[in-house]
Amino acid sequence: DRIDDLENRSRRNNVRILGFPEGAEEGNPIAFLSTILPELLGLDPVVPLDIERAHRSLGPRPPPDHRPRAFIVQLLRCTIREKILRAAREKDKVIWRDKKISFYPDLSKDLQQRRQRFAEARQQLQDRGIRYGMFYPATLKVTYNGVTSAYSSPEEVLNFLKSLPPVIFLVQLSY
The missing domain is CATH 3.30.70.1820 (L1 transposable element, RRM domain)
Incomplete structure (x- = not known):
């Protein structure tokens, strides 16, 4: 380390x-x-x-x-x-x-790989419009409803996302 x-x-x-x-x-x-x-x-x-x-x-x-x-x-x-x-x-x-x-x-290559593990979680946060940032060395900080949380593993972030209410997308059809 x-x-x-x-x-x-x-x-x-x-x-x-x-x-x-x-x-x-x-x-x-x-x-x-x-x-x-x-x-x-x-x-x-x-x-x-x-x-x-x-x-x-x-x-x-x-x-x-x-x-x-x-x-x-x-x-x-x-x-x-x-x-x-x-x-x-x-x-x-x-x-x-x-x-x-x-x-x-x-x-370094090792740190790049550790940060890359968060790719799926970051994509889901971005899709939901939730603010986040990657901090050194490989810590993802998420701000949701004014509360900031820090996660050192992608599994923790995905568990946090599962605990949130589901996102409902409304599709407007026009004819």
């Missing part, structure tokens, strides 16, 4: 960016991202991003018909990381040259 925590803390200023085609950076990912990200996200171009390091995820270059590797971007300040992630979330869909670009915090 301590090693996993240390690994994730070492990544706390990192952003994982998916969707840019291979070779779009033309050999200089820092310069490419420093110019493209403010345009794409509507960030102030005067404020520097202070990118310490940027590279594609490890592994061989995929063939053209496969999904491109992600960019891993290490920023000097976590405030810039938060601005990037917030701007991407507010913009909803980020498109660059007809490609969808996605932004995520960079987490």
Whole structure:
């Protein structure tokens, strides 16, 4: 647990960016991202991003018909990381040259899998219009009728959802 925590803390200023085609950076990912990200996200171009390091995820270059590797971007300040992630979330869909670009915090594979276990519960919460948030490391906080509860396992969330009254959808037919 301590090693996993240390690994994730070492990544706390990192952003994982998916969707840019291979070779779009033309050999200089820092310069490419420093110019493209403010345009794409509507960030102030005067404020520097202070990118310490940027590279594609490890592994061989995929063939053209496969999904491109992600960019891993290490920023000097976590405030810039938060601005990037917030701007991407507010913009909803980020498109660059007809490609969808996605932004995520960079987490270890183990932590990503632990958070992924909540996918079904999060979908059900979203379908019901219930407010929720995922907190570090893998805790889902749910706010329902003004009361906030924290869950560390998806089973707890699903049990909570079963205890709620059923949702009735009204369908309006028009002729």
